[in-house]
Amino acid sequence: MVKAAVMGAGAWGTALAKVLADAGNDVTLWSRRAELAEEINHTHRNTRYIGDVALPASIRATGDAETALDGACTVLLAVPSQTLRGNLQPWRAAIGHDATLVSVAKGIELDSLMRMSQVIVQVTGADPARVAVVTGPNLATEILDEQPAATVVACTDSGRAVTLQRAFSTRYFRPYTNSDVVGAEIGGACKNVIALACGMAAGVGLGENTSAAIITRGLAEIMRLGIALGAKSSTLAGLAGVGDLVATCTSPRSRNRAFGERLGRGGTMESALREAAGHVAEGVASCQSVLALAESYDVEMPLTDAVHRVCHRGLSVHDAVALLLGRTTKPE
Structure with missing residues (x-):
């Protein structure tokens, strides 16, 4: 079991929070809208982004980034690619010194032409081996419906990749490891x-x-x-x-x-x-x-x-x- 912070409560971040919770992990979901965090905590729904899908009661939501990051050994960065840098800068001091940083956004930064893992390393100063990428044919709505899906966990550190693979493994979600970030x-x-x-x-x-x-x-x-x-x-x-x-x-x-x-x-x-x-x-x-x-x-x-x-x-x-x-x- 890992203690995970999912930073971003859009459809994809919420879907991955559900996967992690279903796999038995300790999950905190950060939302930039406090009212959305309150809805998730009280109704176990995120109606703005995923409609009436029921979320595991074990997911805790918060509008405070430091609360979400406190003690997390796995940090999923689920904000849009072009806002990643701006969000990471105030978060970096609260991220654990050995936490695995997981990019789930898909894009190339406009000004720097950096991939998301490169942005993460530049902003946080983290060793590139601490940065992983989760990607694949993963439509959030189908994963929320628990339809069978496969994904790739890419990380140059094979130990971290396997830890994440186990953390994401459920009866409907099958992760494969890869070193090619x-x-x-x-x-x-x-x-x-x-x-x-x-x-x-x-x-x-x-x-x-x-x-x-x-x-x-x-x-x-x-x-x-x-x-x-x-x-x-x-x-x-x-x-x-x-x-x-x-x-x-x-x-x-x-x-x-x-x-x-x-x-x-x-x-x-x-x-x-x-x-x-x-x-x-x-x-x-x-x-x-x-x-x-x-x-x-x-x-x-x-x-x-x-x-x-x-x-x-x-x-x-x-x-x-x-x-x-x-x-x-x-x-x-």
């Missing part, structure tokens, strides 16, 4: 961008052939970037790469795919954000940082570039499709 993070960050592209295609009425092509060519982009950064191709061919990509690109429950669909149906960025009702589509920000990171390594990512042009340069989805189809043909 870079591959796990690149797969998680990039798949959100490709899911936006799949959603856009669906929104304009394109079918499964198009979706399959986007997923396949999207994987090629992800692998090019990952390998340039030192990732293992086997990681990107597994749960953290292909698995996560397929789930996020095909599920109607995927926030990124749904956001892309709204744009494909003719919605503006502003209207799509309103419809998202506070749920973050990480790919909207990540397409900027992923593209910039790829350019710094001279890696070509045409799908990512097209998504970036739609989300941030005013290109229409129809024009983006035409742009991709008009590219010079070449061997696969």
Whole structure:
């Protein structure tokens, strides 16, 4: 059993808090909204983010970060990727000196182009071996429904990876360990961008052939970037790469795919954000940082570039499709 602090009470943080509690761990869930923490404690519900799903009574919620972090040997960082640095800075003094820091957000920081594990190390001063990543084909709603799922726990310290694997193991949630932190993070960050592209295609009425092509060519982009950064191709061919990509690109429950669909149906960025009702589509920000990171390594990512042009340069989805189809043909 571990004493865990889950820092972030959105859908994903709450789902992982439930998994940890179901596995028999001591779990405190931090919410930046005190009223949400109160609701979780009194009704065992988080209606804002997960509807009427019942949470284990053993989960304690708090609006005070220091209370959540007190004595925690495992700290899950479940805030959106672009807010991680700002949240971590006031928390770092309260984090135990040997606590395992677990990144569950998927993205590349906009200004620094750092992966989340790199941000954690820079802000906290922690040894990189203390930082782990949990990623995979893990839609929060299905995990909350206790549908069978698998995930990857990536950490360079095999002992910490196995400890986390045991902490997350339940009858419905199966973790696999991996030492390739870079591959796990690149797969998680990039798949959100490709899911936006799949959603856009669906929104304009394109079918499964198009979706399959986007997923396949999207994987090629992800692998090019990952390998340039030192990732293992086997990681990107597994749960953290292909698995996560397929789930996020095909599920109607995927926030990124749904956001892309709204744009494909003719919605503006502003209207799509309103419809998202506070749920973050990480790919909207990540397409900027992923593209910039790829350019710094001279890696070509045409799908990512097209998504970036739609989300941030005013290109229409129809024009983006035409742009991709008009590219010079070449061997696969």
